[in-house]
Amino acid sequence: MAISQETRDQLAVRFAVLFPHLDERQRRLLMGAEARILGHGGIRAVAQAAEASETTVRKGVEELEAGAEPLGRVRRPGGGRKRAAEVDAGLRPALLALVEPDMRGDPMSPLRWTTKSTRKLADELTRQGHRVSADTVGDLLREEGFSLQANIKTIEGTQHPDRDAQFHYINEQARDHRDAGDPVISVDTKKKELVGEYKNAGREWQPQGEPVKVKTHDFLDPQGPGKAIPYGIYDITANTGWVNVGCDHDTAAFAVASIRRWWHSRGRHDYPHADRLLITADAGGSNGYRTRTWKTELAQFAAESGLAITVCHLPPGTSKWNRIEHRLFSHITMNWRGRPLTSHEVIVQSITATTTKTGLTVHAELDTGQYPTGIQVTDEDLDALPVTRHRFHGDWNYTLHPQLPPQAAPAHGIQDHAPANTSHQLAPRSLQDPELTGMTRQQLNELIAALTPELEAQREQVLRMRRGHERLVAPGTGAKAKLSPADRILVTVLHLRKLATMDLLGRLFGVTAMTISRAKQEVRPLLEAHGHHITASTARFRTPSDVATFLAPNPTQSKIKKAC
The missing domain is CATH 1.10.10 (Arc Repressor Mutant, subunit A)
Incomplete structure (x- = not known):
């Protein structure tokens, strides 16, 4: 009969009370007596309760059973074997x-x-x-305070300075869509699964000694059923999941096809009056913000469905915080743990059977479509998309319209794809807007006034070195610089603000990207020498029309208070 924990606790209390008043022999005999009373297993139980060795308890039992006089012995103070460290x-x-x-x-x-x-x-x-x-x-x-410990994942990579602000922005967008009755979904691709008799992590109840036998190596069988690519759509408001199980490639076309299938199967019925859709997605993968095909496919879906599709990407390195990971994918993994995924049907049925106590329901379908890789999207195709980039981090947050939105009137004279001779004349004034430069016009003018003399002197020195002699004509005559000193300072500020690429700045100023690069090389050391630190903006532009839309008065954007 096993000795209960209650009995062990009582022994521990009894020993703690009596041991301080007993010598070595008396303690040994007391432990032996208790072990004899308990019977089988008593020696181990007493040793654990007294925090003594089983050999000592066993010796006390033997002394009691021998009955010799006097019982046992007591060592002199300081006797016995010394500890190794002593x-x-x-x-x-x-x-x-x-x-x-x-x-x-x-x-x-x-x-x-x-x-x-x-x-x-x-x-x-x-x-x-x-x-x-x-x-x-x-x-x-x-x-010494050591113990066996495993590694713990706590060290994060470099955090983007706008990480928290982006999470707040996503929450604001989600709240706005949800309050208006529009759907908000979280999307991502779950880990690809090998289909066949492969080991699946976890344990499941089976008859003892009869585990499910699987392959010894997880090598993909070319003749087998291949892989399964589960792409999930989690409806945050309804607490429902929809998983499209693909068989080909995890591409942007597959990701958008999964969203399209969810909309036609579930979304349009749950939200019959919706005219907007908010998608929260990771920063990388098939639905990453740098994936061009993702945007082109979404634009096509927006035109088909008539929805204005807003996408908000999680900041880089924060995919673990995507709602779908801990609201849907984790429950799917627990549901099929320890079960070999022998076929696509098993995967689909296991996903469909996933539920939680909080009411989660999941629907899954098999997608046998082909989604080839290597599809190219040109700059012209991307620029033609009906997309509006938000004022706050337009690279992470943007809206694709169901049809090409009316072109915004040129703000302060900026024209999309304007000829070089006119864009050079009109762009500088419009691009001095405080929302772009991060400083007031007065501050910008003071900066230009402070740097222009040094910039001119620096340029004159460079020209002299190239000529090998002093000027032969008066200053102000001869060939004109492609950019004035004020323009060079302005374009450097805009580029350091990370608003646009050198190519786009060149289009706005009517010069080449190489000219923008040279201007930055000239001005940046002067800014650093004068102690001017240019903070990066949260706005991102790809085309001149993006800049015009940003600068144009927009009531829908007026409540965005985040400083750029």
């Missing part, structure tokens, strides 16, 4: 030197690149002249 004063420091972290430990130690088990530590200490057992090494390590 006999060898250098043992403890030697052990601590071996278990020091790699960056502080002995680089020549043979244990630096091996598992530091107590047995290997004991062998190394013995080699150094400290004879010790593995158990003693474990006791010493525990006394």
Whole structure:
């Protein structure tokens, strides 16, 4: 009969009360008496309750059963075998030197690149002249505050400075869509799964000794059913999941096709009056913000459905915070744990059977369509999309319209694809807007006034070095610079604000990207020398029309208060 935990607790309390008043022999006899009363298993139970060795308890039982007089013996104070650390004063420091972290430990130690088990530590200490057992090494390590610990994932990569602001922006957009009765979905591709008799992590109840047999290696069988690519759509408001299980490639076309299938199967019925759709997605993968096909496919879906599709991407390095990961995918993984995914049907049925106590329901379908890779989208195709980039991080947040939106009137004279001779004349004044430069017009004018003399002197020195002699004509005559000093300072500020590429700035100023690059090389050292630090903006532009739309009065954007 097993000894209950209650009995063990009572023994521990009894020993704690009596042991301080007993000598070594009396404690040994008391433990032996209790072990005899308990019967089978009593020695181990008493040893654990008294925090003594089983050998000591067993010796007390033998002394009681022998009945010899006097019972047992008592060692003199200080008697008995000394602890290894007391006999060898250098043992403890030697052990601590071996278990020091790699960056502080002995680089020549043979244990630096091996598992530091107590047995290997004991062998190394013995080699150094400290004879010790593995158990003693474990006791010493525990006394020094060491314990067996695994790695813990806590170190994050470099955080984007606008990470928290982007999360707040996503929440605002989601709240606005939800309050208006429009759908808000979180999308992502789940881990690709091998289809066949492959090991699946987790355990499931089976008859003892009869585990499900799977292949010894997880190599994809070319003749087998292949892989499954589950692309999930999680409806945040309705707490429902929809998974499209693909068989070909995880491409942007597949991602948008999955959203399209969700809309026709579920979305349009749940939201019959919706004219907008908000999609929250990761920053990379098939639905990444840099994936051109993702935008072109979404634009086509917007035209088909008549929805204004807004996409808000999670900041880079934050995919773990995507709602779909812990609201849908984690439950799917738990539902099929320990079960080999032998066919696409098993995968679809397992996903469909996923539920939670909070009411989650999931629908899954198999998608046998072909989604080839390598589709190219040109700059012209991308510029022609009916997309409006938001004022706050237009690279992460944008809206694709169901039809080409009416072109915004040119703001302050900026014209999309304007000829070089006119864009050079009109762009500088319009691009001095404080929302673009991050400073007031007065501050910008003061900066230009402060840097222009040095910029002119620097340019004159460069020209003199190229000529090899002094000027032969008066200043102001001869060939004109492609950009005036004020323009060079302005374009440098705009580029340091990360608003646009050099190519786009060249189009706005009517010059080449190389001219913009030279201007930046000239002005940036002067800015640093004068202690001017240009902070990056949260706005991003691809075309001149993006700049015009940004600068044009827009009531729908008026409530965005985030500084650019």
